Amino acid sequence: MPQVETQSLFKHFGEVKAVDGVDIVSSEEEFLVLLGPSGCGKTTLLRMIAGLEKPTSGDILIGGQVVTHLPPRARGIAMVFQSYALYPHMTIYKNIAFPLKAIGMGKEDMKKKVEWSAAMLGIERLLQRKPRELSGGERQRVALARALVREPNVFLLDEPLSNLDAKLRTSAREELYRFQKDVSITTIYVTHDQVEAMGMGDRIAVMNAGKVRQLGTPDEVYSDPADTFVAGFLGSPPMNLVETPDRIVGFRPESFLPQQMHEGPGDLVLLPFTVTRIENLGADRLVYGKLEERFGHAVAIANLPTSFTRYPIEPNQRYDFAVPRKDVKFFDPRTGLRAEPLPL
Amino acid sequence: METATPAVKGALRSRNPHLSFFFDNEKVLGLLMIAPAVLYILALVGFPLIMAFVYSFSDITIGSADFGFVGLENIESLIGDFEFKLALKNTILFTAVSMIIVLVLAKILALILVKDFRGKFIVRALILMPYVAPISLGVIGWLWMLDSIYSPINWLLQHTGLFGPDFWPMWLGKPNLAISAIIAVHVWRMLPLATVIMLAGLASIPQDIQDAALVDGAGYFRQLFQITIPMMLPIMLVAVLFGIVFTATDIIIILVLTRGGPYNSTQVLVSKAFYTGIDAGDLATGAATALFLFPLLAAVAIFMLRIARRTEVA
Numbered sequence: 315m316p317q318v319e320t321q322s323l324f325k326h327f328g329e330v331k332a333v334d335g336v337d338i339v340s341s342e343e344e345f346l347v348l349l350g351p352s353g354c355g356k357t358t359l360l361r362m363i364a365g366l367e368k369p370t371s372g373d374i375l376i377g378g379q380v381v382t383h384l385p386p387r388a389r390g391i392a393m394v395f396q397s398y399a400l401y402p403h404m405t406i407y408k409n410i411a412f413p414l415k416a417i418g419m420g421k422e423d424m425k426k427k428v429e430w431s432a433a434m435l436g437i438e439r440l441l442q443r444k445p446r447e448l449s450g451g452e453r454q455r456v457a458l459a460r461a462l463v464r465e466p467n468v469f470l471l472d473e474p475l476s477n478l479d480a481k482l483r484t485s486a487r488e489e490l491y492r493f494q495k496d497v498s499i500t501t502i503y504v505t506h507d508q509v510e511a512m513g514m515g516d517r518i519a520v521m522n523a524g525k526v527r528q529l530g531t532p533d534e535v536y537s538d539p540a541d542t543f544v545a546g547f548l549g550s551p552p553m554n555l556v557e558t559p560d561r562i563v564g565f566r567p568e569s570f571l572p573q574q575m576h577e578g579p580g581d582l583v584l585l586p587f588t589v590t591r592i593e594n595l596g597a598d599r600l601v602y603g604k605l606e607e608r609f610g611h612a613v614a615i616a617n618l619p620t621s622f623t624r625y626p627i628e629p630n631q632r633y634d635f636a637v638p639r640k641d642v643k644f645f646d647p648r649t650g651l652r653a654e655p656l657p658l
Numbered sequence: 659m660e661t662a663t664p665a666v667k668g669a670l671r672s673r674n675p676h677l678s679f680f681f682d683n684e685k686v687l688g689l690l691m692i693a694p695a696v697l698y699i700l701a702l703v704g705f706p707l708i709m710a711f712v713y714s715f716s717d718i719t720i721g722s723a724d725f726g727f728v729g730l731e732n733i734e735s736l737i738g739d740f741e742f743k744l745a746l747k748n749t750i751l752f753t754a755v756s757m758i759i760v761l762v763l764a765k766i767l768a769l770i771l772v773k774d775f776r777g778k779f780i781v782r783a784l785i786l787m788p789y790v791a792p793i794s795l796g797v798i799g800w801l802w803m804l805d806s807i808y809s810p811i812n813w814l815l816q817h818t819g820l821f822g823p824d825f826w827p828m829w830l831g832k833p834n835l836a837i838s839a840i841i842a843v844h845v846w847r848m849l850p851l852a853t854v855i856m857l858a859g860l861a862s863i864p865q866d867i868q869d870a871a872l873v874d875g876a877g878y879f880r881q882l883f884q885i886t887i888p889m890m891l892p893i894m895l896v897a898v899l900f901g902i903v904f905t906a907t908d909i910i911i912i913l914v915l916t917r918g919g920p921y922n923s924t925q926v927l928v929s930k931a932f933y934t935g936i937d938a939g940d941l942a943t944g945a946a947t948a949l950f951l952f953p954l955l956a957a958v959a960i961f962m963l964r965i966a967r968r969t970e971v972a
Contacts (some may be wrong), residue, residue, distance in 0.1 A: 399870035416875035
C-alpha cells in the first residue's frame with residue numbers, strides 16, 4: 315500500500331493560514347493520526363489530501379506520484395466523514411455500491427464486492443434498509459464499508475467517532491483499530507480526542523495553528539514532547555509547566571508523587587509542595603498545590619492513584635514530592651522548544 | 659405606599675374581571691383571532707366559488723334575472739365546442755411547455771447561483787427582478803418588446819446581423835409566434851420563484867454528501883443526476899406545483915399581449931371564461947369554462963403532494 319506525503323503544503327483562506335507549511339510522510343500501512351485542537355488545520359490538511367480543497371502552494375504525493383492537481387476520484391482514496399455522509403435516498407446496498415458504479419463495474423462483480431465489504435463490517439442484514447433506519451454505530455459501519463468497497467490506496471477518516479455516544483465510542487475505537495490492521499490500508503485519521511489518537515495511532519502528528527508540532531509514536535509524543543504546546547495538549551491533566559529564569563520545567567502529574575511512593579533506584583528531583591485542594595475522580599486523586607519559592611510558588615498538579623492510601627494527603631500541608639530526574643523535561647522559555655537540561 | 663393604594667384600587671375596579679378572564683381563555687382568543695382570515699376566505703374565495711358552481715349548472719346571463727337549472731348541459735355543450743377544446747389544449751400546452759423550460763433553466767440558474775463568484779449579488783438581483791415587478795407592468799413591457807413596429811428585439815437582431823434586412827417577425831400577429839411569445843413570457847414570469855425554490859433545495863443538501871460523492875468517484879453528471887436531483891426532488895415538485903397552478907390560472911399575460919388572438923390561437927380556459935362570462939354576458943357558460951380547471955388542478959396538486967410525501971418518507 316502506498317504512502318502519503320505532503321511537501322511544504324500551505325493553505326491560506328485570505329488572512330487565515332489554515333495549513334502553514336506541513337511536511338509529513340506516512341509509512342505504508344500505517345495508522346497516522348492528525349491530532350490537534352479545533353481550528354488547528356487538521357481537517358483542512360485531510361481535505362487537501364482528499365482533493366476536496368486546493369492547496370495554496372506545495373505538493374501532495376500518494377504512492378510517490380504527485381496528485382496535487384488531480385480530482386478526488388483520480389487519487390485512489392476513500393473518505394469517511396464526521397456525519398458519515400450516507401446518501402439518504404439510497405438503500406445501504408446502493409450506498410456501498412455507489413463507488414463501484416462510478417468506475418463502471420459490472421452487476422455481478424459489484425454484488426460480490428458489496429457483499430464482501432458488508433461482511434467485513436458485519437452489516438449484511440442491513441443492505442436493504444435506508445440510512446435513516448440505522449443507529450449511529452450502524453451508519454458508521456456503512457460509511458466504512460462504502461470506503462472499503464473500492465479497496466482504496468488510502469483511507470481518510472475525519473473524526474468518524476465523534477458522533478457516537480461515549481460508551482459506543484470505546485468499542486468502536488477498538489473495532490476501527492482492528493479493522494485497519496486487518497485490511498492493512500494506509501490510514502490518515504483526524505481527531506481532536508487524544509484518547510483516540512493515543513489508542514489507535516501508530517504515529518501521531520500533533521498540530522497547532524496550521525503547523526505540525528511533533529510527529530512520533532504515541533509514546534514519543536507523550537513522554538518526549540517536542541515543545542510546550544505538545545506538552546500542554548497531551549495528557550489529562552496535561553504536563554505541569556513551571557517557569558524558571560532559564561528554562562521551562564515540565565513534568566507529568568503522574569510522575570509527580572510523594573517522595574516515599576517512588577519505588578526502585580533512580581535519581582529523584584525533590585520538589586516540596588504545599589497542597590491546596592484534592593479532587594477525587596474515582597480511580598485517581600488530583601492533588602492541586604503550590605511549589606516553593608524558587609519556582610515562584612507556581613501551581614502544579616499531582617495525579618495519585620486512589621489505591622495508594624499509605625500516605626494520607628491533607629490540604630494546607632507541606633509534603634516532599636519528587637519526580638524522577640529522567641521524567642523532567644526542559645524547554646526554552648523563548649521558543650517553547652526542548653532545550654538542554656539544567657541542574658535543579 | 660399609602661398614596662399609591664387608591665390609584666391601584668381604582669385601576670383594578672375599573673377593569674371588568676369577567677371581560678379580562680374571557681380574553682384569557684385561549685379557545686375564545688384563538689377563535690377571535692382567526693375569524694378575520696376565515697371571514698375573508700369565505701367572502702372572497704368560498705362564496706364566489708360556490709356561486710360559480712351554482713351558475714355553471716344554470717342558464718343565467720348578465721342582464722336577466724331568470725335562473726333556470728339546466729344540469730350538465732353547459733358542460734356537455736362545452737365539450738363539443740371547437741373553441742373550448744382549443745382553449746383547453748392551449749392551457750395544457752402553455753403550462754406544460756413553460757414548466758419544462760422553467761425547470762431546466764431554474765435548475766441551471768440555481769447551480770450557478772449556489773457557487774461563489776464575483777458579481778453574484780447583481781446576477782441574483784437581476785434574476786429576481788421579474789418576480790418583484792407587478793405582473794401587469796412587466797407584461798406591458800413585453801407588449802412593447804414584441805411590438806409589430808417598434809420591437810427592440812427585432813431591431814437588435816437585425817442590427818447585429820442575425821436577422822436579414824427583410825426579416826421582421828410579427829411576434830404577436832402570427833399564431834405560432836404568438837404561442838411561442840406567450841410561453842416565453844410565462845417562463846420569464848415563473849423563473850425567479852422556481853430558481854429561489856431550487857436554490858433553497860440545493861443549499862439544503864449537506865456539503866459532506868457532495869464531498870462524499872466526489873471522493874467516491876462521481877463525475878459532474880453522475881453527481882447531478884444520482885445525488886443532487888434525487889435529494890432535491892420533493893422541493894422540485896413544490897416548484898412544479900406552484901408553477902402549474904400559477905401558469906394554468908394566469909389571465910394577465912393573455913389579456914395584455916394577445917387577447918386570445920390571433921384567431922383564438924392563444925386563447926386559454928381562463929381568458930375564454932372571462933370573454934364568455936363577463937364580456938359576452940353568458941355567465942353560466944363562463945362559470946362552467948372556468949370551473950373546468952378546478953378538478954384538473956386539484957388532481958395535479960394531490961398527485962404532486964403524494965409523490966413529494968413518498969420521496970420524503972421513503
